[in-house]
Amino acid sequence: MRVTVLQMNQGSDKAANIAQARRLAEAAIAADRPDLISLPETWTNLGGDRAAREAAAELLPPPGSGGTGGPAYEFLRAMARANRIFVHGGSIIEAGGEGGRLRNTTVVFDPEGREVARYRKIHLFDITAPDGTGYRESAAYEGGRELVTLDGPGGVRLGLSICYDVRFPELYLALRRAGAELIFVPSNFTLATGKDHWEVLLRARAIETQCWIAAAASWGEYLERGQRRQVYGHSLVCDPWGHVVAKASDGVGWATARVDRALTERVRRDMRVLEHRRLA
Numbered sequence: 386m387r388v389t390v391l392q393m394n395q396g397s398d399k400a401a402n403i404a405q406a407r408r409l410a411e412a413a414i415a416a417d418r419p420d421l422i423s424l425p426e427t428w429t430n431l432g433g434d435r436a437a438r439e440a441a442a443e444l445l446p447p448p449g450s451g452g453t454g455g456p457a458y459e460f461l462r463a464m465a466r467a468n469r470i471f472v473h474g475g476s477i478i479e480a481g482g483e484g485g486r487l488r489n490t491t492v493v494f495d496p497e498g499r500e501v502a503r504y505r506k507i508h509l510f511d512i513t514a515p516d517g518t519g520y521r522e523s524a525a526y527e528g529g530r531e532l533v534t535l536d537g538p539g540g541v542r543l544g545l546s547i548c549y550d551v552r553f554p555e556l557y558l559a560l561r562r563a564g565a566e567l568i569f570v571p572s573n574f575t576l577a578t579g580k581d582h583w584e585v586l587l588r589a590r591a592i593e594t595q596c597w598i599a600a601a602a603s604w605g606e607y608l609e610r611g612q613r614r615q616v617y618g619h620s621l622v623c624d625p626w627g628h629v630v631a632k633a634s635d636g637v638g639w640a641t642a643r644v645d646r647a648l649t650e651r652v653r654r655d656m657r658v659l660e661h662r663r664l665a
């Protein structure tokens with residue numbers, strides 16, 4: 386099976402972001418025929434101000450209801466159904482959290498266009514970057530609490546996570562223990578942290594968990610309340626040995642890799658790290 390990660394340069398115009406996602410996804414699907422395609426974190430909105438973020442938010446239909454969602458949700462569903470592929474929607478902004486807060490939420494659709502998983506980002510990005518920029522994701526967002534895995538194409542078990550989650554290895558160990566073979570890390574990684582940490586963290590999570598990692602990321606500049614900010618990009622797919630087997634260059638685009646399940650099996654058989662664990 387093949388997995389494609391899309392690299393976008395979204396801003397605060399939701400309709401333009403959906404148009405960009407559509408254009409990139411159509412080109413990637415035509416070129417590489419993936420079974421599974423993944424978008425970046427909050428690909429429907431990056432930056433702007435609180436009002437732009439709230440305007441991009443969608444109230445999602447209850448899981449399993451088959452109900453109709455907003456334009457981003459319906460775009461993802463239609464793309465899955467039209468191409469008969471799994472679509473991992475990076476994350477979209479979900480309205481309806483406690484106290485008017487938003488949620489940073491992944492939805493996954495199967496080739497029939499049914500929503501088969503929903504994950505809400507657990508770890509929120511409240512930090513000061515080395516360049517002095519402060520981030521307080523928890524001001525707008527409510528954190529999730531639930532671990533999510535599901536069956537993907539060809540029975541490959543998928544595990545869900547988002548961006549800053551990647552710094553918390555216990556989540557990935559729990560996903561592996563829940564049977565995950567391919568774990569997603571859709572991201573808006575900052576340039577200041579990403580240049581030093583992005584690939585190291587993703588490869589470490591792959592090596593420790595012996596899982597494939599698919600990390601679709603936002604790339605380039607955007608404006609946050611008029612201030613210029615940069616995100617690192619470098620969307621990639623990593624194999625369970627820790628090799629980066631596909632990576633997007635600078636700019637918008639995508640990268641596709643073949644997920645070789647025989648490799649997963651061999652790595653796990655020959656180095657039984659799960660059984661060798663002593664402390665956690």
Ligand SMILES: O=C(O)CNC(=O)[C@H](CS)NC(=O)CCC(=O)C(=O)O
Pocket residue numbers: 426427430431432438489509510520521522548549552573574575578579582
């Ligand atoms: O704010 C939104 O609308 C969507 N959320 C994000 O873009 C979040 C919080 S600002 N970004 C990250 O988690 C980057 C993590 C990162 O860069 C690191 O761990 O170093």
